[in-house]
Amino acid sequence: MSAYKAHFRVWRGDVDGGDLKDFHVEVNEGEVVLDIVHRLQATQAPDLAVRWNCKAGKCGSCSAEINGRPRLLCMTRMSVFGRDETVTITPLRAFPVVRDLVTDVSFNYAKAREVPSFVPPADLKPGEYRMRQEDVGRSQEFRKCIECFLCQDTCHVVRDFEQNKEAFAGPRFLMRVAELDMHPLDAAADAGIDRKRGAQEDHGLGYCNITKCCTEVCPEQIKITDNALIPLKERAVDRKYDPLVWLGNKIRRREG
Known part of the structure; x- marks a missing residue:
């Protein structure tokens, strides 16, 4: 040419x-x-x-x-x-x-700092961690993120409504929460961190209406919506509305 x-x-x-x-x-x-x-x-x-x-x-x-x-x-x-x-x-x-x-993309770094990091299991030392290959592969997909913030930019919750930024972390960081929540060695619960509740209450998971626009622009072809956000929504809903979980929470509060 x-x-x-x-x-x-x-x-x-x-x-x-x-x-x-x-x-x-x-x-x-x-x-x-x-x-x-x-x-x-x-x-x-x-x-x-x-x-x-x-x-x-x-x-x-x-x-x-x-x-x-x-x-x-x-x-x-x-x-x-x-x-x-x-x-x-x-x-x-x-x-x-x-x-x-x-x-100025500093908004994204501020949101990153709000996500509690991986909590290693207390009974294991570095070098003793063991995971199934399927769990490694599931987490590895999300680790391909190059933080270009194209998903953050195209997400209409952030793009079209400036007032949402305080309450909504955006797809890149909800994906990070999802990765940690499905990590078999993450001991966040033992440290008093409820990642599902945090996704809902702290990071605005409910604002996401799964239009898949974030997935469409990802240069690493990460299936952000299907493999991270939708499963996280499902787990968060189960955690919040499952009657047995609700009853257990009630009992624990009464005991406390």
């Missing part, structure tokens, strides 16, 4: 506001959108702000929205767009703009 000039619209601005600017940039065979952004910086807009690191789809840094869809700039090939198509690049909509394509 010969080189050609493509029409790009790139959002330029900062916290005080901005607008889309038009550019025509050369595209070569095999290039990804991040290549074009770098060429744009080198030839026309040296002050364009964009976050990136590995250019291999593993660091999650170059998250943005391309034609309205949350994507990684480094994993979106120019060949998916027609030569006459205008490619529009904007910052992640769910998070505050810092400048140009760079957003």
